[in-house]
Amino acid sequence: xxxxxxxxxxxxxxxxxxxxxxxxxxxxxxxxxxxxxxxxxxxxxxxxxxxxxxxxxxxxxxxxxxxxxxxxxxxxxxxxxxxxxxxxxxxxxxxxxxxxxxxxxxxxxxxxxxxxxxxxxxxxxxxxxxxxxxxxxxxxxxxxxxxxxxxxxxxxxxxxxxxxxxxxxxxxxxxxxxxxxxxxxxxxxxxxxxxxxxxxxxxxxxxxxxxxxxxxxxxxxxxxxxxxxxxxxxxxxxxxxxxxxxxxxxxxxxxxxxxxxxxxxxxxxxxxxxxxxxxxxxxxxxxxxxxxxxxxxxxxxxxxxxxxxxxxxxxxxxxxxxxxxxxxxxxxxxxxxxxxxxxxxxxxxxxx
Amino acid sequence: xxxxxxxxxxxxxxxxxxxxxxxxxxxxxxxxxxxxxxxxxxxxxxxxxxxxxxxxxxxxxxxxxxxxxxxxxxxxxxxxxxxxxxxxxxxxxxxxxxxxxxxxxxxxxxxxxxxxxxxxxxxxxxxxxxxxxxxxxxxxxxxxxxxxxxxxxxxxxxxxxxxxxxxxxxxxxxxxxxxxxxxxxxxxxxxxxxxxxxxxxxxxxxxxxxxxxxxxxxxxxxxxxxxxxxxxxxxxxxxxxxxxxxxxxxxxxxxxxxxxxxxxxxxxxxxxxxxxxxxxxxxxxxxxxxxxxxxxxxxxxxxxxxxxxxxxxxxxxxxxxx
Numbered sequence: 001x002x003x004x005x006x007x008x009x010x011x012x013x014x015x016x017x018x019x020x021x022x023x024x025x026x027x028x029x030x031x032x033x034x035x036x037x038x039x040x041x042x043x044x045x046x047x048x049x050x051x052x053x054x055x056x057x058x059x060x061x062x063x064x065x066x067x068x069x070x071x072x073x074x075x076x077x078x079x080x081x082x083x084x085x086x087x088x089x090x091x092x093x094x095x096x097x098x099x100x101x102x103x104x105x106x107x108x109x110x111x112x113x114x115x116x117x118x119x120x121x122x123x124x125x126x127x128x129x130x131x132x133x134x135x136x137x138x139x140x141x142x143x144x145x146x147x148x149x150x151x152x153x154x155x156x157x158x159x160x161x162x163x164x165x166x167x168x169x170x171x172x173x174x175x176x177x178x179x180x181x182x183x184x185x186x187x188x189x190x191x192x193x194x195x196x197x198x199x200x201x202x203x204x205x206x207x208x209x210x211x212x213x214x215x216x217x218x219x220x221x222x223x224x225x226x227x228x229x230x231x232x233x234x235x236x237x238x239x240x241x242x243x244x245x246x247x248x249x250x251x252x253x254x255x256x257x258x259x260x261x262x263x264x265x266x267x268x269x270x271x272x273x274x275x276x277x278x279x280x281x282x283x284x285x286x287x288x289x290x291x292x293x294x295x296x297x298x299x300x301x302x303x304x305x306x307x308x309x310x311x312x313x314x315x316x317x318x319x320x321x322x323x324x325x326x327x328x329x330x331x332x333x334x335x336x337x338x339x340x341x342x343x344x345x346x347x348x349x350x351x352x
Numbered sequence: 353x354x355x356x357x358x359x360x361x362x363x364x365x366x367x368x369x370x371x372x373x374x375x376x377x378x379x380x381x382x383x384x385x386x387x388x389x390x391x392x393x394x395x396x397x398x399x400x401x402x403x404x405x406x407x408x409x410x411x412x413x414x415x416x417x418x419x420x421x422x423x424x425x426x427x428x429x430x431x432x433x434x435x436x437x438x439x440x441x442x443x444x445x446x447x448x449x450x451x452x453x454x455x456x457x458x459x460x461x462x463x464x465x466x467x468x469x470x471x472x473x474x475x476x477x478x479x480x481x482x483x484x485x486x487x488x489x490x491x492x493x494x495x496x497x498x499x500x501x502x503x504x505x506x507x508x509x510x511x512x513x514x515x516x517x518x519x520x521x522x523x524x525x526x527x528x529x530x531x532x533x534x535x536x537x538x539x540x541x542x543x544x545x546x547x548x549x550x551x552x553x554x555x556x557x558x559x560x561x562x563x564x565x566x567x568x569x570x571x572x573x574x575x576x577x578x579x580x581x582x583x584x585x586x587x588x589x590x591x592x593x594x595x596x597x598x599x600x601x602x603x604x605x606x607x608x609x610x611x612x613x614x615x616x617x618x619x620x621x622x623x624x625x626x627x628x629x630x631x632x633x634x635x636x637x638x639x640x641x642x643x644x645x646x647x648x649x650x651x652x653x654x655x656x657x658x659x660x661x662x663x664x665x666x667x668x669x670x671x672x673x674x
Contacts, residue, residue: 074470127658130414130470131611135658138598139651145644255474262471300489303482310475311461318465 064229080140082250085234090244115227164239360608385513404573412613417476425578430588455571459564546613
């Protein structure tokens with residue numbers, strides 16, 4: 001049984017990576033030149049680079065989402081937070097002559113404030129995370145529209161342009177930002193006790209409290225972190241189009257982020273976080289999207305393909321499916337060993 | 353004495369009366385029955401969706417696929433009517449069967465694979481929107497004489513108002529929902545499931561069967577809403593009704609249904625939907641406020657009702673402990 005668990009664990013790590021490689025190979029065989037990367041003016045170009053470039057906003061959001069899901073929560077408001085932080089960036093750049101770093105700090109602060117609001121509702125008022133973050137998801141775009149006064153605010157700033165579309169050491173700057181953020185998060189989550197504590201809270205709140213973990217503060221900080229990540233993503237998205245669109249910025253991004261976390265094999269019931277696999281999940285989604293676009297299939301297949309993949313992954317991940325499969329095999333074995341003992345297959349599996 | 357379980361719906365009623373009263377006091381035009389009948393017609397599809405959602409939330413689940421379902425059913429209907437020359441009545445029948453079937457499939461996945469309703473219906477949300485895109489990418493008119501005939505049915509009320517077919521269909525579906533919730537064994541099972549699914553199972557409630565029926569019912573109501581929406585707009589558009597799932601959840605919560613399940617009324621959902629409509633109408637009457645105020649007001653009300661629920665649950669627990 002123990003050996004089996006060990007195998008399962010490795011299966012889990014390998015599955016997303018293999019699927020990513022598989023998707024890239026299939027796309028490469030359908031689309032010629034998909035794998036080619038050129039060097040132009042010291043910048044790398046190519047479809048793969050394009051995937052990295054486009055995946056950064058989702059990757060940042062998914063990073064925060066993974067931490068929140070680890071605490072047995074969910075953050076539906078990230079799309080709205082993206083719109084709000086983008087709006088703050090745009091309006092402050094246009095209406096004040098503050099230095100860019102102050103503007104960026106303000107936008108990040110706004111995101112953290114949104115996260116704090118979610119965190120307070122979840123950890124202090126004990127509201128279910130879906131519902132607590134739903135409030136900001138509904139009202140957030142309204143707030144963003146209030147900030148931009150209902151208009152698409154366009155701005156110009158060299159630093160923000162660089163964040164959106166600039167290059168550094170052959171790679172897009174935004175990819176470097178994402179890599180830095182991911183490295184930092186992995187470091188903090190894996191090299192300090194914080195990651196363990198957060199997973200402990202997600203696995204069992206009461207038990208972790210009994211061991212002396214300040215559960216409330218941890219949950220609160222998870223949401224603040226998610227808000228920070230969403231704000232970063234919002235700044236990048238606003239910088240990319242040099243404007244803030246309160247209605248459409250980050251629309252449906254929360255779904256892609258949740259999907260990436262689930263693809264990485266994390267349970268929505270909390271307790272286990274796979275940060276790097278989540279990024280692989282993001283890349284899978286972005287590769288699929290790009291593959292569908294470049295292969296000449298109509299765009300509308302995108303959603304159906306995505307939905308089918310989520311459902312397939314969910315069904316495979318479900319403990320019930322695994323149990324049925326293992327039941328099936330043990331039944332076979334038992335049938336081979338002795339002809340009796342068919343009775344106890346169904347009942348034992350029902351958990352309260 | 354007032355039962356504390358009824359407190360949320362009383363609060364809903366109070367908010368409804370206060371908002372409506374404010375409108376009547378402030379604007380002369382608001383006093384006409386026209387405003388009320390327009391509220392019924394304009395919010396019909398939202399309220400119908402929210403009735404299905406009420407059952408889901410009462411059982412402790414959630415259904416995020418309803419908005420996409422509305423768009424999908426509308427596009428499917430338009431395709432059947434214009435491309436196959438089918439009579440609209442058959443098309444509506446097929447669309448409803450498809451809606452119920454998809455709802456039931458989601459229910460099966462939730463019940464038998466024990467995956468959270470939230471993520472299953474999220475996948476459904478993608479899938480239905482995608483299917484709608486596959487059938488048609490553009491907005492297409494539905495101008496069959498039968499459909500326009502339905503749209504034109506009108507029963508005048510005193511004043512300038514009147515009941516449209518859409519409003520009447522909504523009221524019939526509302527009555528049906530109340531009957532199902534209050535007068536059938538299935539309705540009792542839904543409440544029991546939301547209260548405590550483990551005890552419900554011990555009491556002999558067929559848990560899995562009930563869950564499948566709940567999502568099939570939600571599929572039926574959102575498909576019905578899709579039909580009504582198609583009649584209301586006279587067109588089908590794959591991007592229609594984006595975000596309606598959130599409005600529907602908000603209507604249910606503002607209508608006093610406890611989000612943890614087990615407590616609530618279908619009629620409250622009707623009031624919750626109407627309150628959202630009134631807020632929108634008030635903002636239109638004011639003229640100087642922008643449409644985003646609706647989102648803020650609905651978000652604020654949502655927060656208020658969730659905190660109210662929390663307060664009541666806390667108070668009841670404290671009292672029963674003492």
